[in-house]
Structures are given as C-alpha cells and as structure tokens.
Amino acid sequence: LQTSNNKVRNNLVSGNSGAGIAITGTGSIVADGNTVTSNIVGTDITGLRAIPNASDGILLTDSGNNTIGGTAGVSVGGRCTGECNLFSGNGANGIGIQGVESLQTAPTATNNRIIGNYVGVDIDGLNELRNYDIGFEAQDAPNNIVGGTTPVERNIFSGNGGAGVSITSTFSYGNVIQGNYIGVDRSGMRRMANHKMGVNLGSPFGGSNNSHDNMIGGTA
Numbered sequence: 001l002q003t004s005n006n007k008v009r010n011n012l013v014s015g016n017s018g019a020g021i022a023i024t025g026t027g028s029i030v031a032d033g034n035t036v037t038s039n040i041v042g043t044d045i046t047g048l049r050a051i052p053n054a055s056d057g058i059l060l061t062d063s064g065n066n067t068i069g070g071t072a073g074v075s076v077g078g079r080c081t082g083e084c085n086l087f088s089g090n091g092a093n094g095i096g097i098q099g100v101e102s103l104q105t106a107p108t109a110t111n112n113r114i115i116g117n118y119v120g121v122d123i124d125g126l127n128e129l130r131n132y133d134i135g136f137e138a139q140d141a142p143n144n145i146v147g148g149t150t151p152v153e154r155n156i157f158s159g160n161g162g163a164g165v166s167i168t169s170t171f172s173y174g175n176v177i178q179g180n181y182i183g184v185d186r187s188g189m190r191r192m193a194n195h196k197m198g199v200n201l202g203s204p205f206g207g208s209n210n211s212h213d214n215m216i217g218g219t220a
Contacts (some may be wrong), residue, residue: 003031003063007165013041014051020090025062030108032065038082041121042089042131047080047123050089051086056096057087057119057131062108068095069116071152077186079125087119088129094119094160099140101171109141111148118186120160120194125186128159135154135160135182135194139204147179150218155180157194164194168204172211178218 003023013020020041025031040047041057060066071080086128087094095117099109118125119135135157144215146165147155157164157180164182167175181188182198203210 001073002071003034005033007032008036008039010038012045013039014043014053015051019055019057019059020053021058023060023063023066025108031060031133034063034066035070035138036066036068036085037070039085041085043086043129047086052089052091052128054091055132057090057094058097059098060109061098062100062113063097064110064112065107067113069114071116073150074116076151080123083116085117086123088121088131090131092132093134094131094139094157095136097117097138097141097144099185101140101169107142107171109138110143112144114144114146114155115148115155117155119155119157119187121156121158121176121192125156128192130159130161130195131197132161134162134166135164137166138168138172138175140169141175142171143174146175146177149179149218153179156186157182158184158192160194162195163197163200165198166200167211167214168200168202171212173213175214176218177179177214177216
C-alpha cells in the first residue's frame with residue numbers, strides 16, 4: 001500500500017532511536033502527497049535545547065510530491081511559526097531525501113518541496129542548535145525544490161555539523177535551491193556557520209557519480 005496523502009502537524013518529535021519522522025515508499029511504490037508542517041523535531045518543547053533523534057530529523061525514502069513546511073502563518077525574519085518546521089539537534093541530517101539509483105527505474109524521490117523550515121538553529125533563528133551532520137541532503141533525488149522566490153518560502157540551513165545543503169549522486173539532477181539563508185541567522189546579518197560547506201554538489205563517496213544540472217539561486 002502507498003504511504004500517501006497523510007498530514008503530520010503540530011507534533012513534538014524528539015529523543016527517538018531512529019529518525020524523528022520517516023516517510024517511506026518501497027521501490028516502485030512511491031510514498032507521495034504527504035504534508036509535514038508545524039512540527040518541532042529534535043529539541044525540547046521550547047525549541048531552545050536539543051533532545052536528539054538518533055538519526056535524521058525527517059527522512060523521505062522513495063517518496064515524492066510531498067511538502068515539508070509551508071508558508072501559512074510564517075513570520076518573515078522572525079521565529080519559526082505557522083507551518084514552519086524546526087529540524088534541529090538531531091543525530092544525523094536535519095532533512096534527508098533518498099531515492100533509487102537506476103536507469104531502469106523511474107525516479108522515486110522527486111518533486112518534493114522544502115519550504116519555510118528552520119534547520120540547525122533554535123526556534124528563534126538566533127542561535128546554533130546543530131544537527132550532527134548535514135542540514136538538507138538529497139541523494140539520487142531529482143527535481144526537488146528547496147526554498148523559493150518569496151521570503152516566506154525561505155529555509156534557514158545554518159549551524160549544522162556538516163554542509164548546509166548537499167546534493168549528491170548521478171540521479172540528483174534538476175533540483176532548485178533558491179532564496180535560502182545558509183550559514184547566517186534569521187536576519188541574514190550575523191554569521192552562524194555550517195561546520196563544512198555551505199552548498200555541496202558532487203558524489204557522496206568520491207568517484208564519478210556526481211550530481212548534475214541543478215540550479216542554485218536564480219534571478220526572480
């Protein structure tokens with residue numbers, strides 16, 4: 001059965017032995033049409049102190065056409081409110097998307113939208129509350145949108161232990177990363193560095209299976 005058209009809203013999800021939230025398909029059976037909004041994942045109820053999930057804050061596997069975050073009730077330049085999710089303090093990545101690596105299989109981790117989230121910072125967007133590894137990671141995941149052309153679609157990827165954003169593997173193409181704050185606080189005026197690269201494009205393990213044909217930024 002497909003894991004589809006579910007809503008995950010207004011939860012505190014912290015201290016678990018795996019990922020905080022996992023949305024999982026199975027090969028050709030894609031988990032799709034799910035929305036995840038207004039959750040605090042990896043911290044205490046105040047959003048100021050880490051209570052880590054051992055793995056990713058949220059992990060999408062073989063999962064497409066989902067929306068993580070949203071724009072309703074989002075306070076531009078303010079704390080994480082409304083449909084904003086807080087993914088901070090977790091033991092691996094803040095947000096992870098993984099698909100299949102195959103020329104014979106249609107893309108599975110595709111057409112997801114990641115908008116209006118705080119990742120690696122506290123709920124106020126003023127202090128580092130790092131995920132242990134990457135803020136947002138996509139592997140073998142094509143045609144996803146991270147951020148957008150309006151301020152309310154902005155994600156903050158700052159203070160993480162690895163890169164802010166990482167897109168790797170041959171089947172990661174056509175992704176759009178735009179309008180985000182990477183390595184600064186919510187004001188965009190104060191340094192809050194990710195502890196490795198801001199944006200990483202390439203292969204997860206070295207070698208030649210590199211991401212390609214993605215867009216970082218834009219003119220809108």
